Amino acid sequence: GGASAGRRGPATHATPKAGEEARARGRATGGTMSEHERNSEDGTPSVPSVHGTHHDGHDRSGARAMFVELRALKEGSPQYAELRNQLVRMHLPLVEHLARRFRNRGEPLDDLTQVATIGLIKSVDRFDPDRGVEFSTYATPTVVGEIKRHFRDKGWAVRVPRRLQELRLALTTATAELSQLHGRSPTVHELAEKLAISEEEVLEGLESANAYSTLSLDVPDTDDESPAVADTLGAEDEALEGVEYRESLKPLLEDLPPREKRILLLRFFGNMTQSQIAQEVGISQMHVSRLLARTLAQLREKLLVEE
8 A cells, every 4th residue: 555655645544454345344244254255366356246245435535545555565465456346346245236126127237246346346346535526426327327238138038139139128117116106017108108109119128028038849848758848839710719808809999989980880891992982971982081090090099907
């Protein structure tokens, strides 16, 4: 620490004592270091375990003194590796807090915490205590960025455009918030309003989630003697899908005004053209077209709400 005084200026005079005191506090809260960490030849800390780690609020000035001392030490030295690991341990509560913000996105919290810890280590390596910025303020964007990069680049089994990856993450967050607010799963319309996007974009984002994880159809269901997943899948029954739609439409058709209902039945069940319907109902073909478009939009909206 003393060698840094000439290089860093007056701010480093009290560094050795303050650094030792802060490290002592860190050992009390972060536990002892493993032999591997103390003797790391390249100064690279293993990612610390987060289990059982608690921190009651370290002394910020002490932590800053430790960073000043770290910059004065030779990289790769045992002293550098020890102090670097201690700083990582001291700030693990920040990592845990930031990782918990992403816990509802389908990834185990422990995995997210380990990814976030990588961001913390990068922040420890790059932090300049002379800039006058709190370490937590400096580290937060790096840690969060590491977590988001994990979701974007490593969590997708099938490569999809980054726009859809980010849309899926936004939909996951919005779904969790709206579910908590309403006590039920949100509709496509509600998600579109929440994110200020179209319903088509919502559906596109939901479909892209299928690329997030895959399962081989040839893998046995439970053990080697079980049939493969593909052997248990039924063929698509188009007639059954039609029954589902018809049953869903029945109550919605009953709620339509008589004229709109008649036009719809003539068009789709009577197979009449818009011109024929116009003559049958006694209105213009353009009016028929507008009524059909409006009625179909209303039915589509109600079907989406039901789903």
